[in-house]
Structure formats: structure tokens, C-alpha cells
Amino acid sequence: MPTSHPFLLYGATGYTGRLLARAAKERGLRPILGGRDEARLAALASELGLEYRVARLDAGLDEALRDVAAVLHVAGPFSKTFRPMVEACLRTATHYLDLSGEPLSIEGVFQHHMEARRRGVMLMPGVGFDVVPSDCLALHLSRRLRGARRLKLGISGLDQVSRGSFRTLADNAGLPSHIRRDGRIREIVSGSLQHEFDFGTGPRQGLVVSWGDVSAAYYSTGIPDIEVYWDSTPPLWMMVMANRWAGGLLATPLSRFMLEVHARVLPEGPTSAERARCQGVIVAEVEDAAGRRLRGRLRTPEVYGFSCTTGLAILERVLAGDLEIGAQTPARVYGPDFVLSLPGVFREEL
Incomplete structure (x- = not known):
């Protein structure tokens, strides 16, 4: 699947969402901007020349996820938002990525591991600076x-x-x-x-x-x-x-x-x-x-700019078919040296 295939960026009008939308366009990606505030979505979509879809977490997610391979979910607090998005992704066979740094939210995503395997979907929380x-x-x-x-x-x-x-x-x-x-x-x-x-x-x-x-x-x-x-x-x-x-x-x-x-x-x-x-x-x-x-x-x-770098680097791999179904972590799928492939990263042993 080509990396230009559209994906849904949900929470696009927040601070990190806007950083991601602009960074994605600079990388040649064309995200579909998602969220619940139509006025703010329309303004950002007009600025960037992108499509947008309005959906609340309690209604309209399945329709918003139509014909996209993956969602990058950046609307927090994730303790309140991850579950409806994960469940919608499982229903629509959409790969799920998020920027959660909350341990109980990540743990909650992993509780859907077996269903994700049955649906052929990868669920990967924590694709930003954390974790x-x-x-x-x-x-x-x-x-x-x-x-x-x-x-x-x-x-x-x-x-x-x-x-x-x-x-x-x-x-x-x-x-x-x-x-x-x-x-x-x-x-x-x-x-x-x-x-x-x-x-x-x-x-x-x-x-x-x-x-x-x-x-x-x-x-x-x-x-x-x-x-x-x-x-x-x-x-x-x-x-x-x-x-x-x-x-x-x-x-x-x-x-x-x-x-x-x-x-x-x-x-x-x-x-x-x-x-x-x-x-x-x-x-x-x-x-x-x-x-x-x-x-x-x-x-x-x-950390904010780097979350854009890591999230979009993993998203590109997912869109290219480089993934493992089920609930996964970044290092487990892409290896401990994955982070060293990103600009400005240095590792040393003490």
C-alpha cells in the first residue's frame, strides 16, 4: 500500500494535532483531518488543502474511518478517548496508533489483543515521545x-x-x-x-x-x-x-x-x-x-516535534504494510534501533 494512502488524523485541531497535520503534509502524506469541531477542522483543512471529517467519539466514528487504512489518534486525555476509537477500529478493520502516555490507557489497548488478531488489525499505543x-x-x-x-x-x-x-x-x-x-x-x-x-x-x-x-x-x-x-x-x-x-x-x-x-x-x-x-x-x-x-x-x-517524527515514521511503515497484527509496542515490532534511524537521536551506554 503506498504511503500516500490517506489516513485519519483524529484530534487534528489540538496543539499536537496541528503540528502533526503540517508535518504530515511536509512529508508528502495527505491525512484526513478528524475531530468534533467542524469550524476549526474546516479552517485547518482549508489552510493545508486537506479533506476533513467531523465525528464525535460517541457517534460517527465508523463512517469517519471508511476507506482509510489507519488512524493516528491524538485526542486526549486518552483514558477517556482510547476505548471508543479502538472499538471503532476493530469494527472497521482499521489499524490504530495513538500518542498516549498513560499506562492504564495503554494497558486497556492491550486488553483488545486477541480481538485485534482476529480482525487482522494492529493496535499500537504510544507512538510519540512516550513511548x-x-x-x-x-x-x-x-x-x-x-x-x-x-x-x-x-x-x-x-x-x-x-x-x-x-x-x-x-x-x-x-x-x-x-x-x-x-x-x-x-x-x-x-x-x-x-x-x-x-x-x-x-x-x-x-x-x-x-x-x-x-x-x-x-x-x-x-x-x-x-x-x-x-x-x-x-x-x-x-x-x-x-x-x-x-x-x-x-x-x-x-x-x-x-x-x-x-x-x-x-x-x-x-x-x-x-x-x-x-x-x-x-x-x-x-x-x-x-x-x-x-x-x-x-x-x-x-518532545512535541519528536512525537510528530516518531508517529509519522511509524504511520508510514503501517501504510506500507510493515506491521504485526494484535496489540503491539513500537520497539517490539520495529526493534530497539528504530529510534536511531530518526534525525537528532543519540544513544550511549554509561
């Missing part, structure tokens, strides 16, 4: 240290967040963080675990967070104990500590309303100049039962 580079680094190290039982990942470069990303964080306010123990996802108090990582400027403290690799890395590597940490910048520290000590208050309807009000006045996302000053850094540490450890570090371009 492509971390997934590839984790699989690379796990193959170097056979029998690894523990994986710790540190993520840096998330200083700038879009309005949509803030809404996802707000949606999880007051909720516990997630880690994996003995192969099972478990809840822990936010901020209750810390670990040092060297992101390239010396040791820095990381705070445990819920991140997609808690789910995806398990399916890629089989490692039963997985924790993910963010570089503890001052804003993150304040947010995690507020969640830890006032979690119950943050989960009340009034607090969620106030967080939504705050989201509405935020800039829609970092400017191109702000993004140009940033980069993503991922550090992974694997350990086996004997205590032997191996560490690696991966550098990427800034």
Missing part, C-alpha cells in the same frame, strides 16, 4: 543484560507542556502513581519513590510518576519490575508534592473545575522558539537478580 525512545532504549539494554528483572527509567525535557498535556495531568490530580511489581501494575503514593539519574549534567533526583512505559516496556522486554521517574524540576516537584499531600482535595469537583479554568487560560503549547531550546533525555537502568546493572542514555529533539 518510542524509552521503549527502544529499554529493549536495547534488556537484550544486553539477559534476565533483567528491574527497569528504572528517568525522563527529562518535559518543562514545557501543552494545554492538552496539562489537562491530562489535571485529570490525574489526586490519583496515585503507577509502577509495575512482579508483572502487575500497582498503585503507590505520588512522589513516594525517588531515584538519581544522570541526564548528562551530573546526578539529579527523579520523582516517580505514572508513565506509559509502566505498561509498554513490560510487553517489549518482559521485565516484571518497572518504575518511571521525571527529572524533578521545581514545577514538577511542587505538582507532585501537592498531589501527595493534598491529593484528596485535588480530586474534588471544585478543584477539578479550578484546574480546568487554569487550563483554559494557558497558552495552547510552547512556541517554536521555546521548543527549539529544548531536548529530550532518557536514562534507563536495568538490573538482574544477581545485582548486575547496565545503564544507557538517549537524547532526542524536543
Whole structure:
């Protein structure tokens, strides 16, 4: 199937969706823009010379997915949006990709593995910055240290967040963080675990967070104990500590309303100049039962632009027929060195 075959970009009018739409056109792709707001879709489609289709998640998805091979789903929070889109893709035999970084959402996609195999469909969540580079680094190290039982990942470069990303964080306010123990996802108090990582400027403290690799890395590597940490910048520290000590208050309807009000006045996302000053850094540490450890570090371009690069690179492979049916992870299908084929990526072992 030629890579020029149209695909549906659902959530096209959001911050990341618009970045993806423009990047796709620059790569010679012609996405069909999808979403629920016809006025915004029509304006973006007119600007880019693309087709658009209006569909809500509770109505019209099957019709929107007609005659497309794949959907790139970028409308979050994915905890609220992944299920209707996955179910529509299974009904219409459409391959499903998304940019989710939420472990429970990724886990939910994997619950449809057997049905996806019966339908001949690939479901691949996490094709953006989360989880492509971390997934590839984790699989690379796990193959170097056979029998690894523990994986710790540190993520840096998330200083700038879009309005949509803030809404996802707000949606999880007051909720516990997630880690994996003995192969099972478990809840822990936010901020209750810390670990040092060297992101390239010396040791820095990381705070445990819920991140997609808690789910995806398990399916890629089989490692039963997985924790993910963010570089503890001052804003993150304040947010995690507020969640830890006032979690119950943050989960009340009034607090969620106030967080939504705050989201509405935020800039829609970092400017191109702000993004140009940033980069993503991922550090992974694997350990086996004997205590032997191996560490690696991966550098990427800034996270929003890089999510466009990874998502569209995987989409092109899917449209060309390079895929495996069932629920899959990026590293498992495309290998640990896939990320090194993308511009601006550097990997080193520590």
C-alpha cells in the first residue's frame, strides 16, 4: 500500500494535532483531518488543502474511518478517548496508533489483543515521545543484560507542556502513581519513590510518576519490575508534592473545575522558539537478580516535534504494510534501533 494512502488524523485541531497535520503534509502524506469541531477542522483543512471529517467519539466514528487504512489518534486525555476509537477500529478493520502516555490507557489497548488478531488489525499505543525512545532504549539494554528483572527509567525535557498535556495531568490530580511489581501494575503514593539519574549534567533526583512505559516496556522486554521517574524540576516537584499531600482535595469537583479554568487560560503549547531550546533525555537502568546493572542514555529533539517524527515514521511503515497484527509496542515490532534511524537521536551506554 503506498504511503500516500490517506489516513485519519483524529484530534487534528489540538496543539499536537496541528503540528502533526503540517508535518504530515511536509512529508508528502495527505491525512484526513478528524475531530468534533467542524469550524476549526474546516479552517485547518482549508489552510493545508486537506479533506476533513467531523465525528464525535460517541457517534460517527465508523463512517469517519471508511476507506482509510489507519488512524493516528491524538485526542486526549486518552483514558477517556482510547476505548471508543479502538472499538471503532476493530469494527472497521482499521489499524490504530495513538500518542498516549498513560499506562492504564495503554494497558486497556492491550486488553483488545486477541480481538485485534482476529480482525487482522494492529493496535499500537504510544507512538510519540512516550513511548518510542524509552521503549527502544529499554529493549536495547534488556537484550544486553539477559534476565533483567528491574527497569528504572528517568525522563527529562518535559518543562514545557501543552494545554492538552496539562489537562491530562489535571485529570490525574489526586490519583496515585503507577509502577509495575512482579508483572502487575500497582498503585503507590505520588512522589513516594525517588531515584538519581544522570541526564548528562551530573546526578539529579527523579520523582516517580505514572508513565506509559509502566505498561509498554513490560510487553517489549518482559521485565516484571518497572518504575518511571521525571527529572524533578521545581514545577514538577511542587505538582507532585501537592498531589501527595493534598491529593484528596485535588480530586474534588471544585478543584477539578479550578484546574480546568487554569487550563483554559494557558497558552495552547510552547512556541517554536521555546521548543527549539529544548531536548529530550532518557536514562534507563536495568538490573538482574544477581545485582548486575547496565545503564544507557538517549537524547532526542524536543518532545512535541519528536512525537510528530516518531508517529509519522511509524504511520508510514503501517501504510506500507510493515506491521504485526494484535496489540503491539513500537520497539517490539520495529526493534530497539528504530529510534536511531530518526534525525537528532543519540544513544550511549554509561
